[in-house]
Amino acid sequence: MCGRFFLQRDPAGLARYFETVNPTPNRAASWNVAPxxxxxxxxxxxxxxxxxxxxxxxxxVPRWAKDTKDAARLMNARADGLADKPSFRDAFAKRRCLVPMDGFYEWRKDEEGGRQAYAVALATGEPMAVAGLWEGxxxxxxxxxxxxxxxxTEANEKQALVHHRMPAILPPETWDAWLGAEPATPEELLELLLPCPAEELAIWPVDNRVGRVAENDARLLQRDPMATPPPGLDDPPPDLGG
Structure with missing residues (x-):
């Protein structure tokens, strides 16, 4: 699942990166975006x-919903149910989008039942283009x-050390197909929703205060000095730009 992510990058930089043409919306940096x-x-x-x-x-919030009370529950959509589940199938057919992230957070459970938060970003520091759906x-x-x-989607072998699922990160060459600028069948679209290669990710432990919605500052991305992560989960945080 993905229950928190961060997007601290300048919206103008995102507009250039994704080659968008509309007036760039104002948006403050957030190190703790929540449903x-x-x-x-x-x-x-x-x-x-x-x-x-x-x-x-x-x-x-699906178009047919009577109210918005279940919106937080539909923060994620499993790739393997998009074409069939009533909440997602219409949006999958007609309203696909990319969700820019600088990275996301996930919590790893240890053998004693404790939980440690981890930040996950692309090792290059580039924005993630995560597959999404939208509705009006x-x-x-x-x-x-x-x-x-x-x-x-299913986690790659590195992300699986933290959690068994991860956001479906799309490489640039697939964006036009996902957004509908190039023809693609439903089966071809579903084939795009694979875990990214493990070597493309940087994962490191961060302070568990990220679990509190009110906590929102750049220090959330700093490595937690008290954590003792297993091998493979202690990468240096990448330069995420601005």
Whole structure:
């Protein structure tokens, strides 16, 4: 699963990286994005075909939902259920997006039942382009709410040391197909949702205070000096740019 991520990068830099054309939205850096909070997503404009960078709320609200109470529960969508589950199948067919992240957090359980938080980023320091779905929901009073969910897949061998699932990170050559700019069958789209190669990830222990939504500062990405991670989970934090 993916229950927290960080996006501290300048939105203008994200706009250049993803080649979006709409006016760049203002957004403050966040080192602890949580479900029901807003973050930026990349969508393809259905008429002009260009990429847009837009703020949407994390936690999918299907168009047919009566209210928004289950949004946090739909923060993630398993790749193996996208085409069949009522909550996701329409968005999978028509409203796919990319979710920019500088990285995400996951918690590892030890043999004594304790939990240690880990940060996961690309070793290159580049933004992650995570596969996502988005929806537009109209409230009873006529207001529109646009939301997104993060697609998860099986973990690679390195991420599996922390958790058995991970976000589906898409390489640049797949973005057009995922966003609908290139033709692709549902089966071809599902084949894109594979775990990224283990060597592309940097994983290191961080302070468990990341589990509290109110905690949100750059120190969350610092290595936890009190942690004793197993081999393979103590990479140096990469330079994430600005």
């Amino acid at each position: 029901t909070q807003e973050s930026l997503v990349v969508r393809r404009h259905p008429d002009r075909g260009a990429r847009h960078l837009d703020p949407l709320r994390w936690g999918l 929901w109209k409230s009873p009073d006529g207001e529109w709410l646009r939301t997104f969910t993060v697609i998860t």
